[in-house]
Amino acid sequence: MTVTPVLCPNCRTENAPHRTLCVHCALLLDPGPPPDPRPPWWRRILRRGPGKTHLAGTRPRRARRRPRVLLPVVLLLLGAGVWFALPHLSGLLGFAKEETGAPEAVVPSAFRSSSAVSGHPAAAAFDGFNNRYWAPRESGDGRGQYLECSFTQPVRLLKMVVLSGTSARKDEFLTQARPATIAVLLTSEDGKETRRTIRLADQAGQQTFDVRGSDTVGVRLAVESAYGTGEGRRVAVAEVEFFGHRP
Template sequence: MLLLLAVGIWFALPHLSGLLGLAKEETGAPEAVVPSAFRSSSAVSGHPAAAAFDGFNNRYWAPRESDDGRGEYLECSFTEPVRLLKMVVFSGTSARKDEFLTQARPARITVVLTSKDGKETRRTIRLADQAGQQTFDVRGSDTVGVRLAVESAYGTGKGRRVAVAEVEFFGHRT
């Protein structure tokens, strides 16, 4: 009986590390995972895509062409694949309430996660029209890229651009 148990443990050892790693990822606190490259559909002068991923919520990305923001997007990529769990978005020009309403803000965005094998996972999220951080569960394994596409916006009008102050990702490095 002991010999059978020892053989069972011997064959299970390679799989235990994977199971323990999965348990750690599900119960351990996610860490910030910072993208390494940034792009956008367009950007007004002084408000590039990188401003939405720079760690400061008083600088922002704003597209150049569209008054309603529809179809505009931000993209980022990671040097190494990551397991994403959460995304934090600061919409508008700033987390400060007095600056928040100076431009349009995204109301609904489609998040597209691209894994290292090219598989895409899509999720549409609805943002509240409020200053400050908004947190969303956005899960993806082996993620190497993320696209945030604006579907609709609050406060649109002539000369008003959709603004995103900051986007942050949390998860685990694989």
């Protein structure tokens, strides 16, 4: 009777059929079938574990079945969390939309100022054109002079654009004094005030600042210092624009 040798899958050495390990490299000659793939997590949770192996000749005790309460408790807690979060879900979605959406122009409905020289009222700084400007009656450094505006409905402010001087054109920009620092006061619907000081560069054209305020109904811009001051020169502001979200 011919005996067929067993070839080692590693070194291809011939081995006797009764051998378990290769005589040359000691590799397992018959590793058996590959292990079963690991089941997904949800099957591992629902699957009952393997029973305990008992020694031969011993009588296994009857095991008491324990209720599987972990999964129902987790589902119950998740359901309760969703239930209590529903009233706040719309607000959270609205806040996320405001934070990620592009801001829009929010135009004030009323304007006023500490004073204004003839032909250059407060409204000229909020009319959307940079060829008109606001200037106070008093000349000098403009300290204490201010612009105010209000909104018909509360708005969520994000940014403010300021064009200082008399115009965005370089040949007209230096004809009057220009604000250097401005104290910004935001007033919300409930009366809460938010303060911030911005510093402007002495250059023509628009300058953008992050000015954030929720439920804002009023804004005051007070001049704290200025460039190019002198006798007969007034601090001028060509344009102020606000960007944010309406309710």
